[in-house]
Amino acid sequence: MKKKIIFMLFLIFLALTIVSSFSFLSGGDINNHFASRDRLLLIGVTVFLFIYYIKLDKPFQYAHATINEKKEAEQKSNEIFTKPKVTFEDVAGLEEVKEELIEVIDFINQVEKYQKMGAKIPKGILFYGPPGTGKTLLASAVAGETKSSFFSASGSEFVEKYVGVGAKRVRTLFEKAKKESPSVIFIDEIDAIGAKRHLDSNNEKDQTLNQLLVELDGFNTDQTVVVIGATNRLDLLDEALLRPGRFDRHMFIGNPNVKAREEILRVHTKNKPLALDVKIEDLAKKTHGMSGAHLSNVANEAAIIAVRENQTTIAIKHFEQAIERIIAGLQVKNPSVLLKEKQIVSYHEAGHALIAKILNTDIVQKVSIIPRGQALGYVLHMPQEDRYIMTREELCSKIMVMLGGRAAEELIFGHLSTGARDDLKKVIDITMQMVCEYGMSDLGYMSNNPTMMQVLGQDINKEMNKIIDDCYEITQQHLKTYKNQLEKVAAALMDRETLNNDELSELLGDFLDEAKDSPKPLDSDKEMEAV
Numbered sequence: 001m002k003k004k005i006i007f008m009l010f011l012i013f014l015a016l017t018i019v020s021s022f023s024f025l026s027g028g029d030i031n032n033h034f035a036s037r038d039r040l041l042l043i044g045v046t047v048f049l050f051i052y053y054i055k056l057d058k059p060f061q062y063a064h065a066t067i068n069e070k071k072e073a074e075q076k077s078n079e080i081f082t083k084p085k086v087t088f089e090d091v092a093g094l095e096e097v098k099e100e101l102i103e104v105i106d107f108i109n110q111v112e113k114y115q116k117m118g119a120k121i122p123k124g125i126l127f128y129g130p131p132g133t134g135k136t137l138l139a140s141a142v143a144g145e146t147k148s149s150f151f152s153a154s155g156s157e158f159v160e161k162y163v164g165v166g167a168k169r170v171r172t173l174f175e176k177a178k179k180e181s182p183s184v185i186f187i188d189e190i191d192a193i194g195a196k197r198h199l200d201s202n203n204e205k206d207q208t209l210n211q212l213l214v215e216l217d218g219f220n221t222d223q224t225v226v227v228i229g230a231t232n233r234l235d236l237l238d239e240a241l242l243r244p245g246r247f248d249r250h251m252f253i254g255n256p257n258v259k260a261r262e263e264i265l266r267v268h269t270k271n272k273p274l275a276l277d278v279k280i281e282d283l284a285k286k287t288h289g290m291s292g293a294h295l296s297n298v299a300n301e302a303a304i305i306a307v308r309e310n311q312t313t314i315a316i317k318h319f320e321q322a323i324e325r326i327i328a329g330l331q332v333k334n335p336s337v338l339l340k341e342k343q344i345v346s347y348h349e350a351g352h353a354l355i356a357k358i359l360n361t362d363i364v365q366k367v368s369i370i371p372r373g374q375a376l377g378y379v380l381h382m383p384q385e386d387r388y389i390m391t392r393e394e395l396c397s398k399i400m401v402m403l404g405g406r407a408a409e410e411l412i413f414g415h416l417s418t419g420a421r422d423d424l425k426k427v428i429d430i431t432m433q434m435v436c437e438y439g440m441s442d443l444g445y446m447s448n449n450p451t452m453m454q455v456l457g458q459d460i461n462k463e464m465n466k467i468i469d470d471c472y473e474i475t476q477q478h479l480k481t482y483k484n485q486l487e488k489v490a491a492a493l494m495d496r497e498t499l500n501n502d503e504l505s506e507l508l509g510d511f512l513d514e515a516k517d518s519p520k521p522l523d524s525d526k527e528m529e530a531v
């Protein structure tokens, strides 16, 4: 309204200015003092009205919008919470993680019991692992099991263009969660706010992260709020976030093995009419490398295909079509390539595990052919004790374990594959240190000094190759001697996809039964050896 009036006034004054100028140009009296002063006044007022109108139209309005937008951004989403009905029964597989979470659940359910003993509630839990593996599902199951209020947010929701808004939203979220306690706050994609703070220092993001840290440090013991963060990239997170008292419990949520895939498929076909020819065990075998989300998709797609074909039940062919469709979407290789690759990876990992057993190096905690990150399979080692000093023999043993994969492939298939790339990188790193830092070669003492390294380049190479060749030969010998065992382990991996230390020992019988210690719970200190 105001804008309109100003605009009208502006038009009137503009018209007056034009008329007066016109009369002046067409021979009005130049010396008329009043007329000339009036004209100037007219022009002045017109210009003023024009500027006022423009200002009213643009910057004022923008400022207004900014405040509104900012307010809106502050209030956005995260006050909404639910009371999930999901329980651990709906989460298939992931037994180790569920076991660890039971402790947290017990804590929430019986706070007083723990408080009496002066125990503090575990505040921050971090789920990490590939997408679609059930991190969100698991977090809502924790809330479901404890009848807690469930606040779900995504890290990216906190990333705002206005400084302070993200931080304010974090604060409101925690305030609300405390009010609705017991609560579980789930922050997906936590790396969006919790990424390392160095390089691209972004004021708004830093403020948000700082606020999150303040909140994590800030609850009292009488407020039962558990925060679960999830990320696909643990390595991106700022260390401050991972410190004790904050997100100090890290749980890897990986892709399911064959048994877990079977269970997930059972969960997702529970309420679907299946034809008699559907064998879930077989479907599980055909879906190697898929995540829980893919499997839930397979079940849904199969149902859709069956409906489209006017069937009353879902048959195996519908599942097969669904699997093909999802595999095509994933651009995964066709099943026959997949099978061949699975075989190579099985022997490769079996090679690592067997050599580790023979040489009695670190405890093999788990050997698996489930893809993880870039790796097609992996062996998890658990150092037997904290080591600060290693002998030459021990370093050689480490190298041999790493070469075990490649040696097994060569022994069984007669050819080498690209799968040992990461192993070789690590082998080269260790040998380089042995030669150049620890003086463990015929070159004797030498320091890691660039000039010396340049002069001795060729010799260093020769010494390194000598060590690697020697180690490789011994590794091959071992695998030849224990080829039966190698085949046993590889076959078990083909079938079960993961073996823990006990299963491995059982499989190998009395064969060098040295690794008696039972596996310890997962933690981030373990060494992971990629294919």
Ligand SMILES: Nc1ncnc2c1ncn2[C@@H]1O[C@H](COP(=O)(O)OP(=O)(O)OP(=O)(O)O)[C@@H](O)[C@H]1O
Pocket (backbone or CB within 6 Å): 090, 091, 092, 093, 094, 130, 131, 132, 133, 134, 135, 136, 137, 138, 188, 230, 232, 264, 267, 291, 292, 293, 294, 296
């Ligand atoms: N272990 C599982 N048991 C049953 N269903 C599962 C499991 N894992 C995944 N799913 C199915 O996949 C869907 C997606 O899983 P969810 O959103 O929990 O994965 P996520 O790990 O949080 O993924 P992202 O990292 O992409 O956020 C779930 O809703 C569920 O249907």
Ligand SMILES: [Zn+2]
Pocket (backbone or CB within 6 Å): 348, 352, 402, 405, 406, 419, 420, 423, 529, 530, 531
């Ligand atoms: Zn390997």
